Amino acid sequence: MERIIGLIDMDCFYAQVEQRDKPELWGKPVIVVQHSRRGVQGGILAVSYEARGFGVKRGMTVAEAKQLCPDLATCLVPIGEYADKADIQKYRNASAEVFDVLNNFDSNIVVEKASVDEAFLDLSIYVDNIIEKFKEGVDLILPEFLPSSHIADGHDKNENDDERISRISTFLESSQNDISLLRLAIAALTIEQIRKQIRDKTQFFCSAGIANNKMMAKLVCARHKPRQQTIVPFKYVREILKTTPIRDVRGFGGKMGQKIQERLNIMTMGEILSIDFNKVVESFPDEHEWLLSVAEGYDSEPVKARSESSSIAVSKNFPGRNAINMVQELRQWLDGLTKELAKRLVTDQLQNKRTAENLVFALATEDGRPQKTLKLVSYHPDILIDMLWKAIKPLNKASDEQTWHPKIYNLYLGATKFVPGIPTANRDITEWLNSKGKKSSDEPLTDEIVFVHEEKKVYCPQPSTSRSDSVIVLDDDDDDEKEVPITEDDEEYIEVDGKRFSKTVFKNLPVMLRKQYEHKIAxxxxxxxxxxxxxxxxxxxxxxxxxxxxxxxxxxxxxxxxxx
The missing domain is CATH 1.10.287 (Helix Hairpins)
Structure with missing residues (x-):
């Protein structure tokens, strides 16, 4: 039986996060601007729908946008704690609130995190359980139960509300005698409820697409945005693809889409079916069967249960005259980016109880893009920087020790291959507390990562500047975290998100991590x-x-x- 797939897509997510932080901006034109070097405003990262009404688009400069909309509110992405680059942690935290709703709606719905603001849902089992429960038949689902739903039939893009209701009514009536339509109808009703829960619990609006596969759910989701959802019965798929630009189809926005356009001299995905079969085979000998299948609306890619990212990375561009050509500058950026990566890795380890095994670095230079994967043995910034510098330094072809050649236009650091748990055998930083204790009381402490060597699996939920010997013990037979106060018998504690911290440890958590927990407490x-x-x-x-x-x-x- 056909699958039932949904796509949840947050509407102008970064802009909504800023509007929630500043409620006076709700309903007003807003842009979110990414950070650029040396205090200069960078490109526009997100544009609210109110601003789009004035013609504001991503890619414009702020000055160009304000010419179109003088009352435009400009929100800046925060700057990283360690590196002079954008820090999007606040948006990740907001995304986690959304995924908390998705992951807890029903255990029979498979949730795959596609990005910070998108999720695929496989509702097949959930929907079939509903039908089985009412196998003797169900009353007609009424159009008012689907107040923001549309039916994509190839002629719906500019419909008014009366036309929308007419299409929905016809669809629901037909669902009484067509199991495939009934399954889509139940899924649409479910996603209306999911979207309402997201709105009620986070204040964020979202749109959705409901189809029989990922490709079509993604495609129709954008059809009636914002704050709407679109259902596409399979019988209308070919009609829709006839007028769908190839680059609008998921997976065809890059080189593959360009190749199809050039080799077959077509513009829409559906046109592939009108091309002589032999020409398609000749142009794409290895992919012709797949392309013809896609043009008919088929996509077998499964929804994989995943709520965490498969990699965690930081990077920085150095375009044009900003290219790195000095060793000292490279070391400074490597230091800052490594600390940002370490902070994110420890936060991820605390939240998701997993540990990365590989560290990947890549440089975009005049001579190419050298890349290497290293074994990740510690999250301590000093150890990470030492590892990276030993691997990167030999790539310098300059004749003197101060200059770097070839010039670097991008620096990328990423952690991959996550495994469950928090092993300590290769994560011990045994000298950290001792080195902190040797610092004078007047010397400022910096955020670092603590893993204290003990007989049991022990870690501290850091980066932290704490001098305390308090640690969290993970018993071998229990995943619950227990605070063990070693030096203070009457320490006060803070409980948040199922974890128990001493106030001393909590106070000394890094700013972003502490704010995240303070938000949950609020x-x-x-x-x-x-x-x-x-x-x-x-x-x-x-x-x-x-x-x-x-x-x-x-x-x-x-x-x-x-x-x-």
């Missing part, structure tokens, strides 16, 4: 205050009853159906 406090307020309005009701009342806002999907 959310939990707000939730409790809301529960208490409800409880006070309903005398005699317990907090549990108040929480149950709150949950009634999101009706279970089965409430929309009745057995015949």
């Amino acid at each position: 959310l939990e406090t707000a939730r409790k205050l809301k529960m208490n307020a409800k409880s006070s309005r309903k005398r005699g009701n317990s907090l549990v009853a108040a929480e149950q009342s709150h949950m009634k806002k999101h009706k279970p999907l089965t409430s929309f159906f009745r057995k015949k």
